Amino acid sequence: MTLSELNPGQKGTIVSFTDPEMAVKLMEMGCLPGEEVEVERCAPLGDPIAIRVAGYQLCLRKTEAAVIIIQ
C-alpha cells in the first residue's frame, strides 16, 4: 500500500518509491526506506497531508504521498 492510503494517526514503514525523481527529493528530506512514518493530520480540505518522519514534520500533497510504498 502507499502512504496516501493511511488515515491520520496510522503508521507505516517506508519500503520503496514508485517515482525515482520524487524519491531523490523525499530521501534528501529524510524519508528513507526503513524509516517509520506516521500520518499526523490532513489539511482541513483533505489534501495535503502532514506526516512525521525521521524526527520532524513534513507536509506533502496526496499525489506525492502516493509514490511512497509502505508496509
Added chain:
Amino acid sequence: MADLKVALVGNPNTGKSTLFNLLTGLNQKIGNFPGITVDKKTGYSKLPSGKTAEIIDLPGTYSLYPKSKDESIVFQVLADKNNASHPDMIVLVADSTNLRRNLLLFSQVADLGIPMLLVLNMADMAKKEGIDIDTDKLAERLGVQVVNISARKGEGLTELKQAIAQTTAIATQNNSISAKDFAPIAIDAIKQKIGTDNDYYALQVLHQHEHLAFFTEKEQEEIEAIEIGNGFDTVKLQGEETVARYKHLSKVLTDVVTDTGAEKKFTFTDKLDSILTHKVWGFLIFIFILFFIFNAIFSWSSMPMDMIEGSFAALTEWGHEYLPAGVLTDLLLDGVVAGLGGIVIFIPQIAILFALISILEDTGYMARVTFMMDKIMRKFGLSGKSVVPMIGGIACAVPSIMSARNIESWKDRIITIMVTPLVSCSARLPVYTLLISLVVPDEKVLGFFSLQGLTLMAMYLISIIAAVLVALVFKFIIKAKERSYFIMELPVYRMPRWKNVLYTMYEKSKTFVIEAGKVIIAISIILWVMSTYGPSSRFEAIDKKYNTIEATSTDTVQLASLERDRSAEKLENSYAGIIGKTIEPVIKPLGYDWKIGIALITSFAAREAFVGTMATIYSVEGSDDEAVGEMRLRDKIAAAKDPETGLPIFTFAAAFSLMLFYAFAMQCMSTVAIVYRETKSWKWPIIQLVYMTVMAYVAALIAYQFLSP
C-alpha cells in the same frame, strides 16, 4: 576588500539567515550573482585575527541537486572557481535537532574539497529536547572543526569567528563515500576533460553541467557525449548516492548523537496545530489574522504617512519660497521632490506588511497557512504559498510581489506575480472614494449598511475574483519549467526573532526605495515636463491673453482666479493636454473626455495621481481643510458638462466605467519596476501591462455602454 570569502550553506529553517545577520550586522548588501538571476546577500565580518571576512549567504537547500532555481545557485557558486562569489571556505550550518538529514548536505559539500567547518545551530534547543551531541567525536570523524552556537540567543559567535580564522587553506575533511564507484569510466573521462582530480566534482559535473555557464558550448557537447556514451542515468545515480551517503552518516553518527526524548519537541506544536489547522477554527483564525494585517496596514501607517506627506508638502512650500524661482527649482520641487515623496510615502505600509509577514514566517504559522490553502489555490493554477502575496496586494502590490519569492515553483510564482496587481491596492482607494461619492447616493440599505460602503466592498470583491480568474487563464497558458513540488517542512512553532523582523523591515524598505525609486523619479520628471511645457506659440498666446486681462483688474480675488484659469488653460495646451486630446477618440466610448484622458496619462506612473490631476485640471485651489478641498473638487467635477451636448460628464455610467478601469489597469510604475526586478526580464511586465490595459478597457467599455441610457 576582504581577506577571506566565506559562504554560508545549509538546509532551510536552520537559522542560516539569523547567523548571517549576526555575523554581518547592518553591514550587508544585496546584489546579483554574476550571470545568475537570484539575489545575492553579502556582508562583512571582522575576525579576531584582525582580518575581514566577506560572508556570502547562499540559498537554503537540502542537497546539492537543485529542485528550484534558487537552489541551483549553491552548486553553481561552489563549482566555479572563477566566480566572483566562489568562497575560500564554507561554513555549513546544521540544525542540531535534526543532525542526520542536515549532514547529508554536509557530506556532499565536503566531497567538493573546499575548506569548511560545521556549525551546529540550536544546540541549546537540542539539549532541551534530550538530544546530546558529542562534538569532539563528530569533529574527529568528519575531519573538520565543529562549533556549537545558538544564533537565536547570539551564543557561540566568538568561538565561530575564532574557528573561521583558524580554518586552514587546505581542506581537512575525511573521505565519505567513494564517488568513483557510481560511474567509474565516465568520471575518469570527465576528470581528464576538465582537468580536475576530484571524483565527486567530476560526478557533479556529469549531473549538473547544464547549470554551469562557464563551460563553452563545445565543452557542454563533449560532456553530454561522455554521459550518453556511458549510459549515465542521472536520476538513478542521485538516488543511489543519497542512500550511500545516509549509510555512511549512520556510521558517523553512531555514539555521537544520543537521543533520549525526541518526541517532546512536538507536544506543544501538536497542540497548537490541532487548533490552528482545524477545519473550522483554522480558517476562522486565519481570516482574523488577515483582518488584523489589513487593518494594521491601514491604521498603523496613517500617522507616519500623514507625517511624510506633510513634510514633503512643507519642503516643497519652503523651496518655492526660499529657492530662486525658475525652471530648475520647479523641476526639483514639482518633479524630483514630488516623485520622491510618492515613493517614501509607501515605506510605512511596506515596513508594516513585511514585519507582520516575517513574524508569521518566523513563528512557523505561514507554513500552516500554505498547508491549509494549497488545495483551493491549486484549482486556479496557484499554490498555497500564493495566499500571502495576494492578501498583501490589498495594501500594496510592490512588497507583495517581492514576498512571492518564497514560492519555489517557477510557474506558481510567475502566475502569482502576474495577478497580484489586480487585487485592489490602497492607491485605488482615493479614486474609488471620490467617484463613489459622486454618483452613489449616501443612503442606507436595510437601514444599516451604507450604500457607498457596499459599493466600495464590491470593488474589492470584483478585483479578487478577477485575480483568481486571470490566474486560471495563465494556468493553461504558461508551461511549467520544472516539476512543482509541495514537499515542505512544517517547522515547530517558535517565538519570532525580533531582530530578524527589524532586518526584514529595513532591508525590504531599502530595496523598494532604491529599486522602484529610480523609475518613479524618472517618470515623475517626464510627467512634470510634459504637463508644464507645450508648443511655445500656444503658450505665448495664453500668456498674452491673461496679461492683458490681468492688467485691467485690481481685485485680488479675481486676480487669483485668473491665475488659476491661466494654469488650467496652459495644462490644456501642454504636451500632456495635447496627448489627452489626441487619445479622446479612443476613450470616448468609455465615457471619458480629454481631461480624464490627462488623468489617465498621469496615472500611468501612479494611480493615486488621479485625484491630484483632476484637482489641477479643474483648477481647484488647494485648501488646508481637506474636506472643504474635496467638496469643491467634487462639486466642480459633478458640474462639468460636455461642451457639445451640454450633458454632465460624470454620469453614473462614466463613473463606474472609470472605477473599473482603475481597478484593472496597471497604472503603477513601481509595480512594473518591481516585476522587472523580480523576473529579471521585460517580458513579464510587458505581458502584464498589456493584459491589464486590455482588460481595463474592455471592462470599462462594457460597463459604460451597458449602463449609459
